[in-house]
Amino acid sequence: MYSLLSISKHLILISILAVVAVQLLLTHSVSCLNMTNAYIHHKCYITQGKYEPGSEYEEHLTSIAQTISSTKDLSKGYVMMGFTGDGIFVSVIVQCRGDSHGPKCHSCYATALSGLRRRCPKYKGGIVWYEHCLLEFSGNDTQYQNDYDNNFCMHNPKNVSDDQVDVNNSFNRKWTILLSNLTRKAIKIENNDLTPLYAAGERNFGKYKIYGMVQCTLDITIKGCQECIGHNMVEFQDCLYGKRGGRVLGRSCNFRFELYPFVPNSLKM
Ligand SMILES: *[C@@H]1O[C@H](CO)[C@@H](O)[C@H](O)[C@H]1NC(C)=O
Ligand SMILES: *[C@@H]1O[C@H](CO)[C@@H](O)[C@H](O)[C@H]1NC(C)=O
Ligand SMILES: *[C@@H]1O[C@H](CO)[C@@H](O)[C@H](O)[C@H]1NC(C)=O
Ligand SMILES: *[C@@H]1O[C@H](CO)[C@@H](O)[C@H](O)[C@H]1NC(C)=O
Ligand SMILES: *[C@@H]1O[C@H](CO)[C@@H](O)[C@H](O)[C@H]1NC(C)=O
Numbered sequence: 001m002y003s004l005l006s007i008s009k010h011l012i013l014i015s016i017l018a019v020v021a022v023q024l025l026l027t028h029s030v031s032c033l034n035m036t037n038a039y040i041h042h043k044c045y046i047t048q049g050k051y052e053p054g055s056e057y058e059e060h061l062t063s064i065a066q067t068i069s070s071t072k073d074l075s076k077g078y079v080m081m082g083f084t085g086d087g088i089f090v091s092v093i094v095q096c097r098g099d100s101h102g103p104k105c106h107s108c109y110a111t112a113l114s115g116l117r118r119r120c121p122k123y124k125g126g127i128v129w130y131e132h133c134l135l136e137f138s139g140n141d142t143q144y145q146n147d148y149d150n151n152f153c154m155h156n157p158k159n160v161s162d163d164q165v166d167v168n169n170s171f172n173r174k175w176t177i178l179l180s181n182l183t184r185k186a187i188k189i190e191n192n193d194l195t196p197l198y199a200a201g202e203r204n205f206g207k208y209k210i211y212g213m214v215q216c217t218l219d220i221t222i223k224g225c226q227e228c229i230g231h232n233m234v235e236f237q238d239c240l241y242g243k244r245g246g247r248v249l250g251r252s253c254n255f256r257f258e259l260y261p262f263v264p265n266s267l268k269m
Contacts, residue, residue, distance in 0.1 A: 045125030048139045060090045074105040078218040093136045095217040098198030100132040108133035151250035153239035175257040178212040187222040201269040216253040228253035
C-alpha cells in the first residue's frame with residue numbers, strides 16, 4: 001500500500017521531540033500575533049497535465065489525501081506520501097510552518113487540501129501556500145532536490161526609509177545577517193534545535209526590532225537548505241531591498257523578515 005517515502009530517521013526523532021517542546025512553549029503564546037491561517041498563493045503544475053475522472057491517478061491521489069487526513073500523525077509537521085506502480089507516480093507532500101505541529105498542522109492541511117483541489121481542479125500536480133503550511137500534489141517525484149521553479153517574493157508595500165526607520169541605511173545588511181544566522185541555526189539539527197530546518201529569531205535595530213524566520217522542507221539536505229535560502233536572498237534582491245519586510249516562498253525553502261513579530265517564540269539573536 002502507501003508508504004511514507006523515507007526521510008532520515010534522525011530527523012523524525014528530532015521532530016517528535018519538537019512536538020513536546022512546541023507544546024510547552026505554546027502555553028506562553030503571544031496574543032499580539034496574527035494567528036490567521038491565510039491563503040498566500042498557489043500554482044497548478046500545468047505541464048503535468050490533468051487526470052481523467054475515475055482514473056487510477058485520481059483514485060490514488062484521493063486515497064493518499066484521505067490517508068493523511070484520517071490516520072497520519074502530523075505531529076512532525078511534515079508528511080510525504082506516495083504511490084508508484086502501474087506506470088504512475090503520485091505524491092502528496094505537506095510541510096507545516098515550524099511552530100504549527102499537530103492539530104494546527106492538521107487543520108492547515110484540511111484547508112490547503114480543499115484549497116488546492118478548488119484552485120487546480122483535476123490537475124495531476126500543484127502547490128498551495130498558506131500561512132501555516134504548504135501542500136503539493138505531484139505526478140513527478142520532487143523529493144530531495146531543490147526546486148527553483150516555484151519561488152515567489154512578496155514585500156511590505158512600505159519602504160523602510162519612510163518615517164526614518166532606516167536612518168543609517170543599514171536595514172538590508174541587518175536583515176540579511178539575521179536570516180543568514182537563522183539559516184545556520186536551522187541547519188544545526190544536532191545542536192539542541194528541536195525543530196529541524198526551521199529557525200525564528202529577532203535582533204535589535206536601533207529603537208526597532210527585526211523579526212526573521214527561515215525554513216526548508218524536510219526532504220531537503222542541510223547543504224540544499226543553505227543553498228536554497230542563499231540563492232533566493234540574492235535572486236529576489238530587487239523585490240526585498242529597501243522594504244520594511246518581505247518574504248520568499250517556494251517548494252524547498254522560505255524565509256521572511258518584518259519589523260513586527262509574525263511567529264511565536266523567536267530567539268534573541
Ligand atoms: C490577519 O491576517 C489576515 C491575512 O493577512 C488579515 O486579513 C487579517 O485582517 C489580519 N487580522 C488582524 C487582526 O490583523
Ligand atoms: C515529469 O517527468 C516526466 C518523465 O520523467 C518528464 O518528461 C516531464 O517533463 C516531467 N514533468 C515535469 C512537470 O517536471
Ligand atoms: C519606495 O522606493 C522606491 C525606490 O526608491 C520607489 O520607486 C517607490 O515609489 C517607493 N515606494 C513607496 C511606497 O514610497
Ligand atoms: C544609527 O547609528 C547610530 C550611531 O552609530 C546608532 O546609535 C543607531 O542605533 C543607529 N540606528 C539604527 C536604526 O540602526
Ligand atoms: C551573525 O553572523 C555574523 C556574521 O557571521 C556574526 O558576526 C554575528 O556574531 C552573528 N550573530 C549572532 C547573534 O549569531
